Amino acid sequence: MLLVYTHKITPRLNYIFKHFFVRILQIPVTFSTKVDEFVAHNGPKITYSKNPLGSEFFIRSHDLLFDQGINDIDINISNWEDVPCFFPAGEVSSIPFDIFAASFYLISRYEEYLPHVQDIHERFPADESLAFKNGFLEKPVVDIWAYKFLELLKEKFPLYNYSKRDYNLISTIDIDTAFAFKHKGIVRSIGGYINDIIHFRFVNLWYRLLTNLNFKEDHYDTFSEILKIKKEHKVNTLFFFLIGDYTTFDKNISFSNSKFKSLIKSVADYAKIGLHPSYFSIKNDEKLKKEKLRLESIINTPIVFSRQHYLRLIIPETYQNLIDLDIEEDYTMGYAKYVGFRASTCTPFYFYDLDFEIQTPLKLFPFAFMDVTLKDYMHLSNEESLAKILALKNEVKKVNGTFISLFHNETLSENDKWRGWNSIYKIIVID
Known part of the structure; x- marks a missing residue:
């Protein structure tokens, strides 16, 4: 069981930590706002807040998981070693960005609630997304972040029995x-023949005829x-x-x-x-x-x-x-x-x-x-x-x-x- 100390437990925080630790890393997680409870815990534990309690594993929090509603958020992409990241956390943090707020932003599809230009089918276009604009659309960065985070967790708490999920x-x-061609009714079938003739699709016309006559699948x-x-x-x-x-x-x-x-x-x-x-x-x-x-x-x-x-x-x-x-x-x-x-x-x-x-x-x-x-x-x-x-x-x-x-x-x-x-x-x- 991983214990997370935080100054406030919110629905957003609970949601993304459960996805990150339970569904991706197979690590049960619980939360506490009490310092003495956190100090007494013998298993893996991290602090997620604005300031560390001591020298523990600490992630400096962005405001996103403690906010409500939708706000226009300024995002600047940097790198965590070889992986893109955002929401910088400063030097005191054990990793250089708020991995949980960034994960929540992406998984909640926060950007799709913000004003955007739709395509002709009223969809959110891929090229409007943060992932496309910054070249990481073809990488599951939340999962990559989680596995990089896991390696740091293992270094800090090597005696914990970590599980592994299956592909x-x-x-x-x-x-x-x-x-x-088949089972389309008389009107649509006749329309299909006429359309093939008008557009000179004679091979298609031949296949259509053979199929409708049950000479071809x-x-x-x-x-x-x-x-x-x-x-x-x-x-x-x-x-x-x-x-x-x-x-x-x-x-x-x-x-x-x-x-x-x-x-x-x-x-x-x-x-x-x-x-x-x-x-x-x-x-x-x-x-x-x-x-x-x-x-x-x-x-x-x-x-x-x-x-x-x-x-x-x-x-x-x-x-x-x-x-x-x-x-x-x-x-x-x-x-x-x-x-x-x-x-x-x-x-x-x-x-x-x-x-x-x-x-x-x-x-x-x-x-x-x-x-x-x-x-x-x-x-x-x-x-x-x-x-x-x-x-x-x-x-x-x-x-x-x-x-x-x-x-x-x-x-x-x-x-x-x-x-x-x-x-x-x-x-x-x-x-």
């Missing part, structure tokens, strides 16, 4: 479009392949089904289609199913609730996890809406335009609502990359994409974190756009 991998699959129907990999290699695989009504941005087949329902049920027999809330549900509570009920009625199981379509995430409103619907886990924490760690951690964490200054029951699972990001936004080749993914994976392995990938079912289709990505998927998820 974990989660493969997540978004189903925006379950089938490329629909190339988006890769579910058996994904489930086979899951079973053979024991890959923790989650599927997120888009089940909203058809719009410009939501183009899956109808939720009432019997073939679509059958697909969802068959996948649910072998893997966990989550909700992929539709594009416009982000500002429509009733639409979100309706889509959740739709999916639950198909699989006859409560839906407890989700990921926003188009990664549309407005903090804190999106998370507040999910909590109201008893969603327990969300996997939206990442960017569409760049790979990396949006919250600067590769450890699942609970959403801290800065509006109400409370830790909520909603657990956030940050993903490291999305297939479309590498292909369509960063314009990387297959070889460059694989190298980038493996570099991210290596960063997570170094801190025994949770590596979460985001693929789509069509990524394994081996059609022209995604040729070679079936192999990339296997390399990534098979350790």
Whole structure:
């Protein structure tokens, strides 16, 4: 048990210390505002305050964990040896910055509450983030800080029995479009043929015809392949089904289609199913609730996890809406335009609502990359994409974190756009 002496115990302090020590470093932690209790403690202990009590392990505190509300904070990046850091703590502090306030700033997504320019999908842009601007988006710096801190703690308290967490991998699959050609109804199918002809996509037209005549498998129907990999290699695989009504941005087949329902049920027999809330549900509570009920009625199981379509995430409103619907886990924490760690951690964490200054029951699972990001936004080749993914994976392995990938079912289709990505998927998820 680690004892932390501090002049004031706040919800923010309790939240980030529990994440830092319990979830990352596997060290139980408790707090005290009594000097005599701190002095009498024989195990590991640190002081987190403005001034040290003596010559103990001391971190000089920034005001952030003792504040309430949102303020515009001036941040200057420096370095702790080879790792970026901020909120300098002065020479008296055992490390040169307030590691806990900095971690809270990043994990709470404090900067996303501040005024910012949204992108065309009303999202917080990656290039507006502190991590992107200062070159550490592709590193889980909170976990890196924690492990560097652990080494100092071991030097100070070598007799304590430190535990070690295990590296974990989660493969997540978004189903925006379950089938490329099949089961789309007469109007959409005819429209597809006309569109192919108008744009001279005769190869696509031929594949569409063969598929609809059942002479060829629909190339988006890769579910058996994904489930086979899951079973053979024991890959923790989650599927997120888009089940909203058809719009410009939501183009899956109808939720009432019997073939679509059958697909969802068959996948649910072998893997966990989550909700992929539709594009416009982000500002429509009733639409979100309706889509959740739709999916639950198909699989006859409560839906407890989700990921926003188009990664549309407005903090804190999106998370507040999910909590109201008893969603327990969300996997939206990442960017569409760049790979990396949006919250600067590769450890699942609970959403801290800065509006109400409370830790909520909603657990956030940050993903490291999305297939479309590498292909369509960063314009990387297959070889460059694989190298980038493996570099991210290596960063997570170094801190025994949770590596979460985001693929789509069509990524394994081996059609022209995604040729070679079936192999990339296997390399990534098979350790």
